[in-house]
Amino acid sequence: MSTSRGEVTIAINACPVPIAGQAHYYEDIAIFLLVAIENCDMQDKMKTTSVLLQKLKRTRVIYLLILPTIVLFVIFTYFPLIDGLRISFQDFRFIGESRFVGLQNYVEAIRTPGFWRVFRNTVILGFSNVVLTAFVPMLLALLLNEVRFKAWKRFSQTIIYMPYLFSWVIVGGIWIFMLSPNAGIINAARSLFGLEPVYFMAKEAYARPIIIGVNLWKQSGYICILFLASIAGINPELYEAAMIDGAGGLKRAFYITIPELLRTLQVVLLLNIMGALRIFDQIYVMRNEVIAQKIDVIMYYVYVRGLVQFKIGYASAIAVMIFLLTLIITLLAKRLIRYTV
Amino acid sequence: MAIRRTSTERWLFLIINNLFLIFLVLTMIIPLINVLAVSFTTDLESYENTIKLYPREPSIEGYITLFQRVAIMRPFLNNVFVTVIATFLHVMFCSMAGYVLTRKSFLGKAIVIALVTLPNMVPFEMIIIPVYVTIKRLGLMDTLWAIILIKVVTTFSILLMKNYFEGIPKSLEESAFIDGAGEMTSFFKIYLPLAKPGLATIVIFQFVSQWNHLLPAVLFINSPEKYTLQLALKSLVVSQELTSTTQSVANNTRMGGIVIAIIPLVIVYIFAQKYFIKGIMVGAVKE
Numbered sequence: 001m002s003t004s005r006g007e008v009t010i011a012i013n014a015c016p017v018p019i020a021g022q023a024h025y026y027e028d029i030a031i032f033l034l035v036a037i038e039n040c041d042m043q044d045k046m047k048t049t050s051v052l053l054q055k056l057k058r059t060r061v062i063y064l065l066i067l068p069t070i071v072l073f074v075i076f077t078y079f080p081l082i083d084g085l086r087i088s089f090q091d092f093r094f095i096g097e098s099r100f101v102g103l104q105n106y107v108e109a110i111r112t113p114g115f116w117r118v119f120r121n122t123v124i125l126g127f128s129n130v131v132l133t134a135f136v137p138m139l140l141a142l143l144l145n146e147v148r149f150k151a152w153k154r155f156s157q158t159i160i161y162m163p164y165l166f167s168w169v170i171v172g173g174i175w176i177f178m179l180s181p182n183a184g185i186i187n188a189a190r191s192l193f194g195l196e197p198v199y200f201m202a203k204e205a206y207a208r209p210i211i212i213g214v215n216l217w218k219q220s221g222y223i224c225i226l227f228l229a230s231i232a233g234i235n236p237e238l239y240e241a242a243m244i245d246g247a248g249g250l251k252r253a254f255y256i257t258i259p260e261l262l263r264t265l266q267v268v269l270l271l272n273i274m275g276a277l278r279i280f281d282q283i284y285v286m287r288n289e290v291i292a293q294k295i296d297v298i299m300y301y302v303y304v305r306g307l308v309q310f311k312i313g314y315a316s317a318i319a320v321m322i323f324l325l326t327l328i329i330t331l332l333a334k335r336l337i338r339y340t341v
Numbered sequence: 342m343a344i345r346r347t348s349t350e351r352w353l354f355l356i357i358n359n360l361f362l363i364f365l366v367l368t369m370i371i372p373l374i375n376v377l378a379v380s381f382t383t384d385l386e387s388y389e390n391t392i393k394l395y396p397r398e399p400s401i402e403g404y405i406t407l408f409q410r411v412a413i414m415r416p417f418l419n420n421v422f423v424t425v426i427a428t429f430l431h432v433m434f435c436s437m438a439g440y441v442l443t444r445k446s447f448l449g450k451a452i453v454i455a456l457v458t459l460p461n462m463v464p465f466e467m468i469i470i471p472v473y474v475t476i477k478r479l480g481l482m483d484t485l486w487a488i489i490l491i492k493v494v495t496t497f498s499i500l501l502m503k504n505y506f507e508g509i510p511k512s513l514e515e516s517a518f519i520d521g522a523g524e525m526t527s528f529f530k531i532y533l534p535l536a537k538p539g540l541a542t543i544v545i546f547q548f549v550s551q552w553n554h555l556l557p558a559v560l561f562i563n564s565p566e567k568y569t570l571q572l573a574l575k576s577l578v579v580s581q582e583l584t585s586t587t588q589s590v591a592n593n594t595r596m597g598g599i600v601i602a603i604i605p606l607v608i609v610y611i612f613a614q615k616y617f618i619k620g621i622m623v624g625a626v627k628e
Contacts, residue, residue: 059447061524069438069494070456075479076491077460080471087471094477140365143358156362158614159369165606167553169571170599173578174372177379183592185375188392197390217368225618249354278466281555285579299466306470307560316470323467330462 084323088316098313105317115318117293118301121208125297126276128212129219134268137220138261141227142253157228160221168218172285175214176201207291215282223268230264231257266337273333277326298322373603380404380596387592403593411594413601415566416573419485423569424551427489431547432540434494439502440528461496466556473560487561488554488569498543505539506532542616548609574598 088106091099109115140160147153163171178185179200187197200206238256247255280299287295298318306315374394379387380403381396387403407413438457444450465472472491481487513535514527522530533540558572577590577598610617 058524062441062444062447065437065524065528066441066453066457068434069499070453072434072490072494073456073460075475076472077463077468078456080468080475081463083474084468084471087474092474094474143361146355146358147362148355152359152362156366159366161617162373162607162610163369165549165553165610166603167555167571169555169574169578170553170602173574173595173599174376176579177592177595178372178375183379183388183390183393185371185392188390191390192392221369229618249351274464278464280466284555284559285575299469303469303559307473312470312474319467319470323463326464326467327462 084316085320087313088320090313092312092316101313105313106321108314109318109321115301118296118298121295122277122279122297122299124208125211125279125295128208129215129279130269130272130276132212132216133219133223133272134265136216137223137268138227138265140220140224141231141261142257144224144228145231145257146249157221157225161225162221163218164222166218168281168285171214171218172282175210175217176286179210201286201288202290204291204294207294211282211286211295214286226268227261227264230261234260270330270333270337274326274330277322277329376596376599379592380600382593384591384593387596400593403591403597406590406594407597407601411573411577411590411598413570413573413577413598416568416570417601419567420552420570423485423488423554424548427493427551428544428547430489430493431495431498432544435498435543436502436533436536436540437528438494438499439504440506440532442499442503443506444524457499458496465492469556469560476561482561483563483567484561485567485569488557491557492551492554495547498547501543502536502539505536509535538616541613545609545613545616549606552605570602574602 087098089100089102091101091104144153144156147156166174179187181187181197181199186200190197200210234257238260239252242252242256278299279297280303283295283297283300284303287300299322302315302319302322305311305318371394375392378393378395381399381401382393382403383396383398383400384402384406386393386397386400442454442457476482476487476491481490509532513531517527517531553571554569555571555575558569562568562572578595
């Protein structure tokens with residue numbers, strides 16, 4: 001502030017031609033300027049300090065608001081993630097010292113035939129799920145979109161979405177009962193035609209198709225609504241133009257709707273891929289010893305080995321490997337379909 | 342124009358298409374009608390090998406067994422407890438976090454964003470073992486709190502709330518700040534009341550996901566009196582009829598269990614259908 005006053009004084013003094021009578025005038029202006037500058041400066045300073053204080057106060061509140069989230073994520077996601085890695089290098093035990101065993105758990109996992117069996121099952125089931133629960137719902141959406149009768153359209157949408165809401169215990173329970181030779185509706189229908197009951201859940205040949213089919217039954221509606229919403233977002237002018245050019249329904253679907261849905265399809269594929277290796281609930285509910293060889297998946301194997309048989313280090317090593325595999329596949333898929341978050 | 346030119350083809354397509362959709366809807370509805378019908382049959386009828394779309398002689402025998410012998414009420418109430426508490430905490434913490442992400446810039450914002458979004462890449466199934474160890478160390482084993490706490494906050498809901506808050510005009514908040522309001526007032530008095538549709542969406546999604554939780558209960562719960570609904574249903578509904586000979590519960594009771602578990606979901610679905618669709622869309626955009 002003092003410097004600015006000095007500068008103004010210098011400026012006045014340096015006024016080259018001090019004209020009589022006008023000096024007063026200059027001084028008046030200088031004083032006015034000084035006052036103005038001082039006031040302005042003071043206000044600015046007051047503002048900055050109060051703003052700073054306020055900002056600090058606000059930031060404190062901001063940290064307070066985010067704190068529970070960070071704490072919960074650290075305790076139940078970040079810490080376990082690192083802990084899991086540590087455990088995978090240990091001969092872990094709850095009581096007593098856990099020994100560091102290096103890569104032994106990993107080597108053991110890779111050498112176990114049981115691991116490769118469940119890995120194979122997971123890949124087969126996971127891949128089928130990724131592909132089917134993307135393309136089937138897309139087809140459904142295309143067909144549903146052609147329905148002209150509004151109430152029927154909304155009704156069918158509502159109904160096919162419903163199974164998505166149900167837990168795997170409910171869905172698995174319903175289907176196990178329906179496929180059961182003991183009063184199940186499917187075998188009851190077969191008996192009407194004089195056919196012998198089939199033990200669907202006890203035939204290895206049926207095991208995988210049933211798991212994949214029931215998953216499709218549960219998930220289709222959800223994905224289908226996703227596609228329907230993107231169809232609704234397509235510019236109607238495109239269709240009008242196509243109609244004027246005389247394009248029929250099939251042509252419109254192939255040249256407008258499907259290309260416009262490609263992005264949604266990419267998102268759906270990515271979501272499916274991220275979920276492919278984590279199948280657990282469905283298998284936990286629907287497996288039985290007869291078909292276990294065909295459908296037991298990695299996450300079920302990890303659960304049984306780790307938390308039922310308490311081979312914790314060994315199971316952790318498998319979980320770590322699968323987690324890394326999921327990350328790699330997801331990142332690769334993201335790059336491949338050039339999808340940015 | 343096109344419709345007129347290919348009218349017969351078009352009609353044929355529409356008929357086949359609608360027939361296909363009817364078939365599809367039936368494959369979704371018939372299982373549910375079948376479950377409902379069987380749940381109201383007598384013990385004897387529930388074993389008959391016939392197609393049941395309605396009970397021949399309606400009876401609540403199955404439900405009596407369900408509530409008396411199976412004692413489904415306890416797991417049901419445990420499930421209500423877990424769902425209500427977890428949903429409440431979820432909505433509170435996620436909306437708070439979502440609000441923080443809309444703040445212009447504060448020290449460590451980049452770190453906060455990373456900490457909040459990265460857990461999306463970590464599926465719960467893949468860290469069950471260390472989470473089990475953590476829960477054991479915290480002394481939460483065999484408590485309902487273990488189930489509640491592990492999934493209180495999710496990246497999905499935080500980002501959904503952030504999106505919602507960003508849609509609220511900044512001018513409202515600015516005028517409040519001029520009047521001397523702090524972040525707390527701005528959050529609770531301005532943003533939260535205006536984000537009701539967003540809140541409704543995350544309430545519903547969390548409600549459904551908590552109501553349906555299975556794996557956490559499998560991992561952390563041992564005592565039968567702390568069983569939550571899905572865990573109790575698992576042993577009731579999915580009886581290993583192939584491997585065990587002790588199938589003591591009749592089909593009507595098993596299907597009654599399913600009906601009991603479905604009812605809250607269907608009620609929520611009927612009243613809040615539009616929020617489901619909203620949530621699906623946001624989820625897909627943000628994943």
